[in-house]
């Protein structure tokens with residue numbers, strides 16, 4: 001097992017393991033004061049792993065609230081149902097909440113845990129690659145409201161995150177590949193992972209823990225996402241535009257990779273990225289055979305770029321690369337950005 005420890009920010013300890021050998025001791029410690037625990041679980045995960053917590057808590061009442069996972073569960077309606085469930089159990093501040101599922105479940109459950117009675121002890125057991133390396137790490141939670149994704153949410157960290165890679169054996173291939181989109185992004189942000197490790201059939205403990213280490217390194221210096229944490233958005237400016245234009249039919253990770261490919265094009269045009277480094281980077285992006293082409297014209301993309309959270313009305317704080325392939329920021333107008341990918 002690899003343990004990535006608690007650090008000086010509110011960033012929780014993360015455990016990465018094949019199997020649930022250490023689950024009992026990790027969660028036993030986190031919830032030592034709890035009399036009961038509410039587990040919010042993805043429906044598909046409950047069907048496959050409904051017995052996962054059997055024998056883990058000998059002295060606590062465990063109650064499950066089953067939610068159909070996916071983006072559509074990140075609503076006020078789900079939030080309200082989980083709160084009603086907690087109230088019906090008589091869940092108190094010393095008790096606990098566990099999120100058991102992918103990023104949609106960790107997001108909505110984290111928001112309940114942060115706000116119910118002004119905050120109860122919260123742990124995550126993520127079951128998708130994307131949630132293990134990204135969504136469950138770093139304290140952000142939230143739900144969508146109207147058309148706005150993650151409109152309501154807080155920064156509230158888990159007491160512990162337990163990543164059991166055995167869950168990935170049942171993950172649909174499309175979901176696994178979506179997670180790899182973020183994994184490959186981390187390779188450009190300092191994760192010590194090789195192309196061979198990324199190309200391997202299943203993710204290793206080393207691969208997952210390296211991605212988490214990199215995410216935590218950004219979160220620990222900028223927990224509230226005011227400066228350097230934004231580097232984690234590498235590939236996301238174009239990626240989000242592509243995802244929206246596709247009507248969310250393309251997966252998030254796939255769009256991040258397409259977005260990264262466009263960012264490399266920008267870096268070649270505006271930051272002096274050499275042909276050699278460009279080719280090297282494109283090879284790494286394509287190591288798992290993802291389609292890196294962008295199905296939309298620069299003009300179409302432009303209409304969505306203004307919704308980027310790094311756009312201030314006239315320019316975007318765009319995350320790009322310098323000549324040596326280090327991630328850097330450059331303030332670019334939308335026409336500069338779009339002009340660079342034509």
Ligand SMILES: NC(=O)c1ccc[n+]([C@@H]2O[C@H](COP(=O)([O-])OP(=O)(O)OC[C@H]3O[C@@H](n4cnc5c(N)ncnc54)[C@H](O)[C@@H]3O)[C@@H](O)[C@H]2O)c1
Nearest residue numbers: 044069070102103104127128130131134135140167170171
């Ligand atoms: N808070 C953050 O910092 C952060 C960061 C990145 C993404 N997110 C959020 O994460 C969400 C996406 O998360 P996701 O990609 O994990 O998707 P998800 O939670 O929607 O799960 C994807 C699908 O996989 C299924 N599934 C989950 N685990 C499984 C398993 N082990 N076996 C079989 N099926 C399984 C689910 O039922 C679901 O259908 C988005 O809402 C995004 O906004 C949050």
